[in-house]
Amino acid sequence: MTNTATSIEDLARTSAESEMAHVVRLAKERGLDAEEICLLAEVLARSGSILSQAGRITADLASTGAPTSLxxxxxxxxxxxxxxxxxxxxxxxxxxxxxxxxxxxxxxxxxxxxxxxxxxxxxxx
Structure with a gap:
């Protein structure tokens, strides 16, 4: 397991802002490989409340972040x-x-x- 992956796992356990700041710092310094990106996405997806749709197919589209993102x-x-x-x-x-x-x-x-x-x-x- 990489140092970044370990930090992402630490974030999953604690949800502390300091852990997120550490993950962000590592990502800026070293970048993230595909496995680390996947791990971080899974950790973030599980970090909040999860709404069940009782067997319905659900989807979303992440914003591009642009003010005119229609x-x-x-x-x-x-x-x-x-x-x-x-x-x-x-x-x-x-x-x-x-x-x-x-x-x-x-x-x-x-x-x-x-x-x-x-x-x-x-x-x-």
Missing amino acids: STLLCPLYLCGFGIAVPKLGVPGRPAGGIDVLAQIPGYRYRLDPREVHAIIDRCG
């Missing part, structure tokens, strides 16, 4: 058209994406508690 807004509509559930979630304060763009609309609520998220997914898919 792909983040339009692709979920196309995916839904194919019967795929797209629970579009975002993290406030992260690079600009679809949720950040929508948050600029007066009255748009982007902070929801888990109960509200489940109610909306049940109602809208």
